[in-house]
Amino acid sequence: MRLTRYIAIISMITTLLSGCLVIGKNKEFQPFDSTELDKLVPGQNTATEVTEIFGAPSEVVELANGNAYVYKRTVTKGTVCWLVLLTFGNAEKQHDQLVFFFDLGDTLTHYGLSLDADKAKYGFPD
């Protein structure tokens, strides 16, 4: 009788916990190399020189006193787990971004860099 109960409980637990786990990764790739920033000096380089080094920007934004060139790439990591009664879904999207600011004469004035794409991770919703 006791054994039957154990078997029934174990069967129920294994049934409830049986499921499927899927992980996936999406990448929006832009081949810029942030180490190339060492070649640039604000006040000296032009927009043409920047695009020669980093290629075509993802986006160009007109500003009040010039333009901004945006380089962006993203990594998304997703996890989905199906159980009998429960489904968990988790996705995390992180960016690597490089933004160059140019004055009206197309001379580089500033730039900003964020490298967060490697921080995207698989996991469960918390």
Added chain:
Amino acid sequence: MDFRINSLLVSIIVLVNVLLSGCVTYQIAKYVEGDELIVPKEQLEVGKTTLEEALTVLGAPNKVAKVGVENLLVYERALLYRNRIKVGIPLSELIRGSFDIAAYGTLVRYDSLALFFNTQGILSHKTFEKGSTHPYLKTLFADKQ
């Protein structure tokens, strides 16, 4: 007593059958875009902080825009939470049709920092909203939009 036990057993069997047939499902989903936004308030002083200093401290912004005669830099993190419950009882063998009901709640919260710079590259004003501190259920069901 026997009748009670039998009723209980039948109820349990029915419930287990319904649950195990995949008719009741509960989904929990989370989506995050962007890294955690840490705002060093002492390093962002209106009328003092330059664009260069802001870029050094915060890195590249998520959005850049022209607003009037100023430039706007936006740093943002989005957090989406969704809970969904679905109950469906297939009755096609008994009647033509089935019972199916679902409910879900989705909440997207933003941590957002907006920095306005004048054409001299000096921070003219800033605003920060940490939406992620608002609790899921309370925010989702609040009357206030």
